[in-house]
Amino acid sequence: MSTERYNAREAEARWQKIWDERGIFASKNDDPRSRYYVLEMFPYPSGRIHMGHVRNYTMGDVVARTKRAMGFNVLHPMGWDAFGMPAENAAMERKVHPKAWTYQNIEAMKAQLKSMGLSLDWARELATCDPTYYKHQQKMFLDFLRAGLVERKSSKVNWDPVDNTVLANEQVIDGRGWRSGALVEQRELTQWFFKITAYAQELLDAIDTLERWPDKVRTMQRNWIGRSEGLLIRFALDPKTVKNGESELEIFTTRPDTLFGAKFMAVAPDHPLAAAAAKKDAKLATFIEECKRHGTSAEEIETAEKMGYDTGIRAVHPFDPSWTLPVYVANFILMDYGTGAIFGCPAHDQRDLDFVNKYGLGNTPVVCPPDVDPASFVVIDTAFVGDGRMINSRFLDGMTIAQAKEEVAKRLEKETRGNIPVGERKVNFRLRDWGISRQRYWGCPIPIIHCEDCGVVPVPDADLPVKLPDDVTFDKPGNPLDRHSTWKHVKCPHCGKDARRETDTMDTFVDSSWYFARFTDPQLATAPTDKKIADAWLPVDQYIFALLHPRDEEDRASRPRRAVRRPVHARHGGARDLPQGGRHVRGTGGGRDRGRGR
Amino acid sequence: MSKSKRNTVDPDDIIAAYGADTARWFMLSDSPPERDVNWTEKGVQGAWRFTQRLWRVIGEATEIAKAAPAAKPAAFGPLALAVRKAAHGALAKVTDAVDKLHFNVAVAHIYEFTSALQSALNDAKATAGGKADAAGDIAWAVREAADILVMLFNPMMPHLAEECWAALGHKTLVAEAPWPAVEGALLIEDVIVLPVQVNGKKRADVTVPRDAAANAVEAAALALEPVQRALGGKPPKKVIVVPQRIVNVVA
Numbered sequence: 001m002s003t004e005r006y007n008a009r010e011a012e013a014r015w016q017k018i019w020d021e022r023g024i025f026a027s028k029n030d031d032p033r034s035r036y037y038v039l040e041m042f043p044y045p046s047g048r049i050h051m052g053h054v055r056n057y058t059m060g061d062v063v064a065r066t067k068r069a070m071g072f073n074v075l076h077p078m079g080w081d082a083f084g085m086p087a088e089n090a091a092m093e094r095k096v097h098p099k100a101w102t103y104q105n106i107e108a109m110k111a112q113l114k115s116m117g118l119s120l121d122w123a124r125e126l127a128t129c130d131p132t133y134y135k136h137q138q139k140m141f142l143d144f145l146r147a148g149l150v151e152r153k154s155s156k157v158n159w160d161p162v163d164n165t166v167l168a169n170e171q172v173i174d175g176r177g178w179r180s181g182a183l184v185e186q187r188e189l190t191q192w193f194f195k196i197t198a199y200a201q202e203l204l205d206a207i208d209t210l211e212r213w214p215d216k217v218r219t220m221q222r223n224w225i226g227r228s229e230g231l232l233i234r235f236a237l238d239p240k241t242v243k244n245g246e247s248e249l250e251i252f253t254t255r256p257d258t259l260f261g262a263k264f265m266a267v268a269p270d271h272p273l274a275a276a277a278a279k280k281d282a283k284l285a286t287f288i289e290e291c292k293r294h295g296t297s298a299e300e301i302e303t304a305e306k307m308g309y310d311t312g313i314r315a316v317h318p319f320d321p322s323w324t325l326p327v328y329v330a331n332f333i334l335m336d337y338g339t340g341a342i343f344g345c346p347a348h349d350q351r352d353l354d355f356v357n358k359y360g361l362g363n364t365p366v367v368c369p370p371d372v373d374p375a376s377f378v379v380i381d382t383a384f385v386g387d388g389r390m391i392n393s394r395f396l397d398g399m400t401i402a403q404a405k406e407e408v409a410k411r412l413e414k415e416t417r418g419n420i421p422v423g424e425r426k427v428n429f430r431l432r433d434w435g436i437s438r439q440r441y442w443g444c445p446i447p448i449i450h451c452e453d454c455g456v457v458p459v460p461d462a463d464l465p466v467k468l469p470d471d472v473t474f475d476k477p478g479n480p481l482d483r484h485s486t487w488k489h490v491k492c493p494h495c496g497k498d499a500r501r502e503t504d505t506m507d508t509f510v511d512s513s514w515y516f517a518r519f520t521d522p523q524l525a526t527a528p529t530d531k532k533i534a535d536a537w538l539p540v541d542q543y544i545f546a547l548l549h550p551r552d553e554e555d556r557a558s559r560p561r562r563a564v565r566r567p568v569h570a571r572h573g574g575a576r577d578l579p580q581g582g583r584h585v586r587g588t589g590g591g592r593d594r595g596r597g598r
Numbered sequence: 599m600s601k602s603k604r605n606t607v608d609p610d611d612i613i614a615a616y617g618a619d620t621a622r623w624f625m626l627s628d629s630p631p632e633r634d635v636n637w638t639e640k641g642v643q644g645a646w647r648f649t650q651r652l653w654r655v656i657g658e659a660t661e662i663a664k665a666a667p668a669a670k671p672a673a674f675g676p677l678a679l680a681v682r683k684a685a686h687g688a689l690a691k692v693t694d695a696v697d698k699l700h701f702n703v704a705v706a707h708i709y710e711f712t713s714a715l716q717s718a719l720n721d722a723k724a725t726a727g728g729k730a731d732a733a734g735d736i737a738w739a740v741r742e743a744a745d746i747l748v749m750l751f752n753p754m755m756p757h758l759a760e761e762c763w764a765a766l767g768h769k770t771l772v773a774e775a776p777w778p779a780v781e782g783a784l785l786i787e788d789v790i791v792l793p794v795q796v797n798g799k800k801r802a803d804v805t806v807p808r809d810a811a812a813n814a815v816e817a818a819a820l821a822l823e824p825v826q827r828a829l830g831g832k833p834p835k836k837v838i839v840v841p842q843r844i845v846n847v848v849a
Contacts, residue, residue, distance in 0.1 A: 006653035008617025012757040024773055054609045055625040055635060058754070059701060062626065065753035066696050069777040112610060116618045117756050119773065544631075 016117055025119045027075045029521065029533050036072035037537050038064045039516055041545035042079045045105035045127075046086060049112045060544045061118045068119065075537055077519040078113065078120045080106050082129035083508045087442045091474040098442040099470065102129055124522045128511035129442070133518065135465035136528035137510060138447040142458045149195050152456065155435055156270065156335070159187035164478035165439050175293045180477075186270075186292035191437035192446060192504070200225055200429040226430020230254035231409050232339065233423050235265065235315040238324050242313055244276045248417070249315055249327065252338030252428055256412075257404035258345035260393035261366035263356050265315045266308060266330035268340040274329040277311045284309050284329065291331045306355045307331045315343075318412060318422055319394070330355065338428055347379040357381060366393045367401060436507045441472055441480040443505030451492035451499040460493050466501070479503055516540055607637050619755035620646040626754055627705040648709070649758050652751065655712055656744055656762040658719050662732050663741035663766065671735040677721055678739035684714040685743035686784040692750045693780070701754075708751050715743050741766070746778050794819045794845045796828040804845060812839040819845040 019025065040060040043053060064076040080102075087098035094101075106127060113120070126133055144150040158167040160177035166189065171178040196203075204225045207218050233256065235249045249265060267274050269291035278285040287309040294304060308328035317323035325343065332351055333342060344352035346363035356363055367388040368374040374391040390396040396404040412423025437446065445466040447459035459466055469487045472480035481487060481503040492499035514528065520537040521530045612621045624645040628635045674682060688711035695704035722732045722740065732740070744766055752759035752772045763772035787808070792815065794802045802824040806815050816837045819825060829849050836848040 006650055006758060006761065008619060008649065008757065009614075011761045012618055015757045015760045018760075018771070019773060022771070024771065049609050051607050051609055051612075051625070051635070051637065054621055058622040058625050059631060059699070061622075061756075062696060062701060062704075062753040063699075065756065065773070066693075066777070068773075069749065069752075069775060071776065115610075115613050116622065119756070 012115070012117060016114060019117075019119070023123075025076065026121050026123050027073055029536070031073040033071060033073040035075065035537055036064075036067040036542075037075045037540045038067070038542045039077070039519070039540045039544070041543070042081050042512070042515060043109065044081045044084060044086070045102055045109055047105040047108060049109055053113075054116065056544050057113065057116060057118050060542070061116075061120075063542050063544075064119050074119075075124075075519065076118075076120055077124040077126075077522075078118075078122065079124075079126040079515055079519065079522075080109075080128065081508065081512050081515070082106065082127040083443045083505075083511055085440065085442070088440065088474065095474075097470070099129070099468075102127075102442075124519050126515065126518060126522045128444070128508070128515065131465040131467050132525070134444040134511070136518070137444050137506070137514070138459070138464050138466060139461060140514070140528060141506070142447060142461065142464075144194065145458060149198065151193050151195060151433075152190060153193055154188050154190050155193075156186050157189045157191070157435075159185045159189070161185055162477065166437075183293060189437075191435045192448075193433040193435050194510075196434050197429060197431055200227065200431045201427075203431075224431065228254045228428050228430075230338075230426060230428055231256040231405075231412065231423050232426045233318060233343075233412060234417065234420070235318060235325075235343070236417065237327075238314040238316055243280050246273060246276065246313075249273060249341055250339045251341045251343055252426065253343060254428075255345060255348065255405075256408040256423070257390065257393075257396065257399075257401050258348050258366050259317070259319065259343070259408055260396065261345040261347050261364045262317065262325055262343045263346050263352075263361045263363060264308075264344045264359075265325050265327040266333050266342050266344055266355070267327065268333040268335040269329055269331065270335045271329070271333075271340045273313070273327070273341070274311070277313065277329075281311070284311065288329060291329075294331065304331060306351060306358060308355060308359060310359075318415070326361075328355075328359075336432055337430065346383065348383055348385060350383040350385070353379065353381065353383040364392050366391060366396075434507075436510055437504040438507055439479040439482070439503075440505050441468065441474075443508060444511060445481075446502045446504050446506060448502035449490055449492060449499050450502065451494065451497065453497060454492055454494040454499075457492055457494055457499070463493075481505070516543075612642065616642060616646045617649070617757070619758045620649055623648065623705070623755055626701040628702065630702055631699055648712075649755065652712060652747075652755075652758060653762065655716050655719070656748065656765060659715065659740050659744035660765050660767070662719060662722055662737055663744060664737070665732055665734065666737035666741045667734045671738050674735045674739060675733065677718065677725070678733075678735040681715065681718045681736070681739040681743050682781075683784050684711055684718070685739075685746045686781050687711075688714075688750060689746050689778055690780045690785055693777070696753065704750075705754070708747070708754075711747060711750070715740075715747060718743070748772055749775060749778055790842060792819075792843065792845055794822060794825055794847065796825060796847045797849050798846075799828075801825050801828050808842075812841065815839045815845060819847065 038060050040056050043049070060076065064074050068074045082102050087102050090096055090101045091098050110122075110125075128134065141150060158169065158172050159165075160167050160180050160182055162180035162182040163177060167177055167184060172184050175184055176182060177184055204222065204227055207213075207221050207225075210218060230253050232250060232252050235251060237246055237248055239247070249267070251265070269288045274284070274288060278288050287307075291307070308330040311327050311329060313327040314324035315327055317325065332355075333340060342352075344355060345366070346353040346356040346361070347365040348367055353363060355361075363379055365377050365379050365384065367384060367386075368377050368391045369384060369386055369388045372388075374389075377391070387401060390399045390401070390404045393404070396407060399407065409423060409425055413421050413425070415422040445468060447464060447466045449457045449459060451457050469481070469484055472484060474480060476483065481501075488501040488503050490499055490501055491497065517529045517534050517538060520534045524530055609621060620642060624642050625635060627645065628641060671678075688707050691707045692704045695701070695707065719740065722736050725736075726732050744762075748759050748762045748766065749772065752763075752775075756773060759772045763770075763775070768775075789805055790808050791803050791805050793800050794804050802819075802822045804815065804819045804822060806818050810818075816839055819839075820829075820834065820837070825847060829847070832849065834847045834849055838846040838848075840846070
């Protein structure tokens, strides 16, 4: 036999059949041996597997097969992250129903995965677009709602006026919609939010417990949560300069020590003060409109040219009533960070420095680096952000930054205006609540009914799942659920009067936030998981994922996961797979195929 | 959406042309998990040739293993012992590398072990006069080594592993076989390598048994050709052997 060639094609099919027939990769929940859970990030059913999948799944399979040989009861499941925009694009472009397209793709990819000989427990296969899966997700949404962890609020979104849809930041290219090419508008939209900020500190603390995660990933997650300690300061406004009777401007700062270096105040374009001032200033109104055309992603804010508009309003320095500062509307201030307003200390913040250099407002250094003569220390075009001693700061002179922060906080806490302290210590997080509403058909319906009399009414548990209708059309832009002739018309569960269903569906990242738990008991009909079984399998012992799109990673990192013990991350095959410019991948999370809407 | 359009390589094509095991092996062998894979046709062909090589090595091992006694021999000769050390050394290293997710390192150890087994098979055939009927201890060690090799590459190339496992005469599936236990005693290196200096300059390394006496180490060091050359044919004035560390020769 040693002279014969090994015929892989013949042998591989034969052994796959034998493994399959004997069911040797099925894991049983009542198996008494020690458990080991190997999970690769489940794929989006795009239609084809690529070499990146082959690599990830092979790595996972090596771990699974080795642990199985070592006597563990191994769980190695596979499923499909099956909701999302490519299916709707296919429907628009190729006139195929998203469901049919998705399930065809699943079949094709499953056959491909089987040809790889992976030791997967296919009996646990799940697809997030299956009502038996999303039923539980709807129930969780309602449970969160009852627990006060879901809320409906108005927020700013990128709106494509041609496609009538909300766009993710990465779908806005040079201020235009990625599909329609239309100028994107910033719109206020009422959306559903998961209140993840309620867990900001807990999530941050939990990062320390992820012992085997790469430091790089942990740092990124910390930065994403972005905890900062600072001070809320209420600046009085000079009554002679306001036009609408405003009396003060509240700002959040992490650098109260630099108050004596202040040169200007700035508010976000959608700050109430800006909006009010714009009513009496047409040029300002135009400026605000211009700002709204640009994206609000961190990257765009960082790279965009700093622009401002002087409102003519002046704010009074909290330590010197005779000192007033001009109030600008500026494109680099975000309404949903802090209070949407800042004081600018250009010598010690690069963005503020870029701003004053453009508008000729000057700068005064108030922190002097060690070993530098305070008399000769000047800042020209690079802000000094390091440590040092206070200078040019009256009663703070000579202190360290930490001492100065403490001194400013102490003084402003004691000072009151209208019986309220002028300063208040506050922990601020960069993390924002997670807006989960999408104006899409191919997603998990949000189980809510809107009644004119009763308001927002949860769909009764007994009526779950709220299933997607199959008879929808994609010939027009916008959400097919919204224009469906009957689907959204229902009776109010409370009063029985005519009411309408919520037609938004959930961000597909909700689907992929709990699949690892569902795999522990994927056929359970009565609950998302069986607590005992889930506790026995979780956390995942080995998670394997690929990094594809840095922005997606950032998004996913906004929900640091706590149920994964030991991740390994792999990059997909070759530089051509990296985002433009071969940017190095950082951090955790979503190996989503690019162009995926959320 | 599908990335396959932008990729020059489609997994289906690779699997159809070379088999899944080749694709899997290549994906693991090229670089550590956190780095990119550089896809090359040459690399894939190399992986494919290795599958054929494994198949041949296991085939030859099967022939020799036929003479293996059922019971573990009480003693092993030098060749059998060398085979067993290579097998258990590879087992320990591959187990550790997989645990650390250093798949490319695991792959490298499997290559090394395969070469070691191949040359042991050649030696066994040579000592048996070109015939496969090796001595019992060698046959037993070869069978053990072949079993371990198949177990080690099974997680990476499971189809080929099943085929080899069946060829070795097993009636069970390698997918269900327990991971072999390392015999710790076989991992202890019983030779050591010491640097040899002549007048403070390193001239050579000497390989000696770990428990060799000082005079034996001295003799071995002086017998080395580079040391002889450095001495220019004259006897050394003094030789200092620092046990387990170094040999210093003063000319």
